Amino acid sequence: MAARNEHTLNGEGMVYDISKEFKEHSIAEFFKKNKQMLGFSGKVRSLTTVVHEFVTNSLDACEEAGILPEITVQLEQLPSGHMKLTVEDNGPGIPKKLVGKALGQMLAGTKFHRFMQQRGQQGIGASGVVLYSQITTGKPVYFKTGLGDGKAYEGEIKIDFQNNRPILMNEREYDENYRGLKVQAVFGDVKYDKSEYSPFEYIKRTALANPHAQIIFIDPTGERILFPRASDLVPEEPIEVQPHPLGIGTHDLLEYAHASQERKLSSFFVNTFSRFSYGKVEETKAELVKHMLEKNTGMLNSDAEKAVQDLFEASPKELTWEQAEMLIYVFKRLKWISPETEALRPIGPSQIEKAMRNIFNPEYVVVTERKPKIFRGGIPFMVEAAIAYGGNAGTQKADGGVSGTIYRFANRVPLLFDAGGCALTTAVKGLDWRRYDVHDFENEPISVFINFISVHVPYTGAGKQAISEEEEIIEEVRLAVMEAARGIQRYLHGKIRERTREAKKKAILRYVKQLSQDLPQLAGKGEPEQLERKLMQLVENKYSQLTLEEAEEEVEKNGNGEEVRDETTDAEEE
Amino acid sequence: MAEKKPAITKLEELGLKMIQQVERNESPTFETVLRSKGNVIYDEAIGCLRLGESKEQRTFVNVAQAKKFMQTIAVANKCKKFLEEDAHTSIRGLFYQLKFSLGEEFDEELFSEQEESNPLIEDLEVALKLKREDLNLNTDRKGVVAGNLVLLDKFGGEKTEIDCAKQGRSGWMIPSDVDNGMDFVSIDADWVLVVEKDALWQRLNEDKFWKKENCILITPKGQASRGCRRLIRKLANMKLPIIVFTDNDAWGWYIYWAIKTGSMNLAYLANDIATPEAKFIGMTMQDLNDYDFLNKLTIKAKDVDIKRAEEMLSYEWINRHKEWVRELKTVIQTKKKIEQDALQGPRLSFVGEYLREKMQKKKFLP
Numbered sequence: 001m002a003a004r005n006e007h008t009l010n011g012e013g014m015v016y017d018i019s020k021e022f023k024e025h026s027i028a029e030f031f032k033k034n035k036q037m038l039g040f041s042g043k044v045r046s047l048t049t050v051v052h053e054f055v056t057n058s059l060d061a062c063e064e065a066g067i068l069p070e071i072t073v074q075l076e077q078l079p080s081g082h083m084k085l086t087v088e089d090n091g092p093g094i095p096k097k098l099v100g101k102a103l104g105q106m107l108a109g110t111k112f113h114r115f116m117q118q119r120g121q122q123g124i125g126a127s128g129v130v131l132y133s134q135i136t137t138g139k140p141v142y143f144k145t146g147l148g149d150g151k152a153y154e155g156e157i158k159i160d161f162q163n164n165r166p167i168l169m170n171e172r173e174y175d176e177n178y179r180g181l182k183v184q185a186v187f188g189d190v191k192y193d194k195s196e197y198s199p200f201e202y203i204k205r206t207a208l209a210n211p212h213a214q215i216i217f218i219d220p221t222g223e224r225i226l227f228p229r230a231s232d233l234v235p236e237e238p239i240e241v242q243p244h245p246l247g248i249g250t251h252d253l254l255e256y257a258h259a260s261q262e263r264k265l266s267s268f269f270v271n272t273f274s275r276f277s278y279g280k281v282e283e284t285k286a287e288l289v290k291h292m293l294e295k296n297t298g299m300l301n302s303d304a305e306k307a308v309q310d311l312f313e314a315s316p317k318e319l320t321w322e323q324a325e326m327l328i329y330v331f332k333r334l335k336w337i338s339p340e341t342e343a344l345r346p347i348g349p350s351q352i353e354k355a356m357r358n359i360f361n362p363e364y365v366v367v368t369e370r371k372p373k374i375f376r377g378g379i380p381f382m383v384e385a386a387i388a389y390g391g392n393a394g395t396q397k398a399d400g401g402v403s404g405t406i407y408r409f410a411n412r413v414p415l416l417f418d419a420g421g422c423a424l425t426t427a428v429k430g431l432d433w434r435r436y437d438v439h440d441f442e443n444e445p446i447s448v449f450i451n452f453i454s455v456h457v458p459y460t461g462a463g464k465q466a467i468s469e470e471e472e473i474i475e476e477v478r479l480a481v482m483e484a485a486r487g488i489q490r491y492l493h494g495k496i497r498e499r500t501r502e503a504k505k506k507a508i509l510r511y512v513k514q515l516s517q518d519l520p521q522l523a524g525k526g527e528p529e530q531l532e533r534k535l536m537q538l539v540e541n542k543y544s545q546l547t548l549e550e551a552e553e554e555v556e557k558n559g560n561g562e563e564v565r566d567e568t569t570d571a572e573e574e
Numbered sequence: 575m576a577e578k579k580p581a582i583t584k585l586e587e588l589g590l591k592m593i594q595q596v597e598r599n600e601s602p603t604f605e606t607v608l609r610s611k612g613n614v615i616y617d618e619a620i621g622c623l624r625l626g627e628s629k630e631q632r633t634f635v636n637v638a639q640a641k642k643f644m645q646t647i648a649v650a651n652k653c654k655k656f657l658e659e660d661a662h663t664s665i666r667g668l669f670y671q672l673k674f675s676l677g678e679e680f681d682e683e684l685f686s687e688q689e690e691s692n693p694l695i696e697d698l699e700v701a702l703k704l705k706r707e708d709l710n711l712n713t714d715r716k717g718v719v720a721g722n723l724v725l726l727d728k729f730g731g732e733k734t735e736i737d738c739a740k741q742g743r744s745g746w747m748i749p750s751d752v753d754n755g756m757d758f759v760s761i762d763a764d765w766v767l768v769v770e771k772d773a774l775w776q777r778l779n780e781d782k783f784w785k786k787e788n789c790i791l792i793t794p795k796g797q798a799s800r801g802c803r804r805l806i807r808k809l810a811n812m813k814l815p816i817i818v819f820t821d822n823d824a825w826g827w828y829i830y831w832a833i834k835t836g837s838m839n840l841a842y843l844a845n846d847i848a849t850p851e852a853k854f855i856g857m858t859m860q861d862l863n864d865y866d867f868l869n870k871l872t873i874k875a876k877d878v879d880i881k882r883a884e885e886m887l888s889y890e891w892i893n894r895h896k897e898w899v900r901e902l903k904t905v906i907q908t909k910k911k912i913e914q915d916a917l918q919g920p921r922l923s924f925v926g927e928y929l930r931e932k933m934q935k936k937k938f939l940p
Contacts, residue, residue, distance in 0.1 A: 508635060508637055508640040510677075511640050511676070515647055518644075519647055520593065522588065522654055535634070538634075
């Protein structure tokens, strides 16, 4: 199928109706054959992907409804070898008539009205999960939902691949004051482990970036892990903005297009996207023609123009994956006015700090807040960074040690995979940590948190797990992490000093008694007990009044005016 | 006890000042003059080595100085006790009195090595402008005297008159402290001869040299002890010329210069212990010209002698004397040295003849 589409787009052979070609293939069918595009590659990753889809949907729904989320995620290993996943939330629920679309139709555009910075943009939606369950086990997905209006609605759902239509079964509506959504799906070809790619890690990180959520995770062994809510503050509802042509991926474009009520692709662009004028439509068309001719030197200019003209006249609902891919490519070659910046929604320093304390119970946390910056000449983004040190920060290693860990997020969504090629990882690894008194990043209880915020996250691939290594992004992440690292350095330094200070105090105090006995005898006046109390007070005062800096710099001058360094400062290093 | 010893008063003042500091919420502080080599200067006006102006402060509420401070006070307090009890001990005895644990909870002693307590004694000497002998701390006795000198020793509450003219073959051994409880009763001598070696002293004693020449005959038996130097200083105070007679080699010169200008180590005692008026009678390289037989009795100067000679040439208090520059350069050139004992070569009593002749001709080096 892919080959035939390519054939059409490349303009090889005769030119024919592109939209007609698409109709012959269901989008569901397409994804079924290209499931790695949805993040279903590898047994561990596939399981994390399905958890991700349901959890982000729950968080988004709660946020929009102003509800503090309570989400329970349970995994059960079935005797058949399959894995059963149950996710239940306390969100607003899905109205009965939308259940089919939300769960049983690919690119159904349930997010069509949410052109905003949302977690769900990162996924393929709940329907992708239904699809995955169906192709690995053949089984439908159970759901139960309610709007809190006294009625509950449950049933099972499958997808008709041929027609990309939901198939609802065993539906039942009954009286129960239920609000929220519960889904239960069974999967084959998945595996649970406790690695850094596991659903457990995913949920831990989700809790980290969503301090307002309470999440309970029950793993296949039955162990129940609670990530308690750290803040009662529901995040501000994101501002709706039209998507910017530079900020979307193929999948987004398809979803928007298929959900659109516009008659033509050209008007769909103008009315859906920000900064997309009719002038830009013409530029896009011209660039698309150029691109088609570049890709196929044997193609006639007039044929290419005809194909593009037809495409733009056709309904957006008929846009294919390949066409969307080409359009996205062409968008990047055009000059656009920058998108608005006010849509950026950071988590906020105090929320991040609460979350870091909640999850890592660290000795010390530093959070940095920075102003929005732009990349690719105009796309606004913002970086939030935080570092936690000590406590449960870092990752427990098999040998009992702890290793420094980078927690990457894009708009609060954890990025677990493809760390190697990610701008966030590159920036953190590029730092000379020793300059910040972190002597060996790989062996320190340190957690580096980075949230990349943008309405348009420049992912490196369809898996949406790594952020493109653009110079401006790496630099900004670097600066944000450095800022936090400086805070950690001050802390670590202070810690060393505090220890030094205590040691100094103790070192002096042990001589107080002897001196208090000798001095009054020597003077022939004075009282030992009284002198002892006085001297102890003097020592206490000195080492509590001293600021950390002063204690560190405690340098005494002798008669020569030569500086004599305090011996214990050096002795510390022995 | 009748009057309070001045040393006790000084120690009490030191302690009182510190207690007052504590009452003012200040860290008690001990101040003394720095005794390092960098702070030793040659004072032309008084003709000896003394300490410069650099001060050293030791304060209790400072981690680097707390222990030393406490130890200093412990030493001071212990010395006060000795003074009160009228008991004397050596610096080693003091160390053992203060070698005890600071408490069960600490694995630490007040002092664990004598090297720790020794410098603190010197600190106190400098800070209080006292000698250790004033603190009832003895040093080893060394040095012997014979001559018309009568002293009164009020040791142990008893008064003993000592006549150095009636000490037979052995002479009177110079004690560690010649100041406290020790007075000159009478001196009937014209000058003082300090002879480096005990063997030569015995020679001259046997020859009744001190009787014939009416001098006081002293041997420090090598390097002069504190007590011996102090006695020489006190005799010089009585306007007796001090004449020093040593080998012509590194060791001998050093003995002379320590008596005359004091030493680096004891620079803090300065003119209490130095005798800038002292003159050097021999042996000298010039003697080789004046006494031909000595040419056969020289020995080869060792490397240490040559090095010492070169070093002495660099000292401003030595190289300001052209006679010494000439002497030292000759030693370096000829690589020869002469011992006092060589004067017994022709006949045993020649030593006395040699000294008599040089005294008459005033053949001295400054």
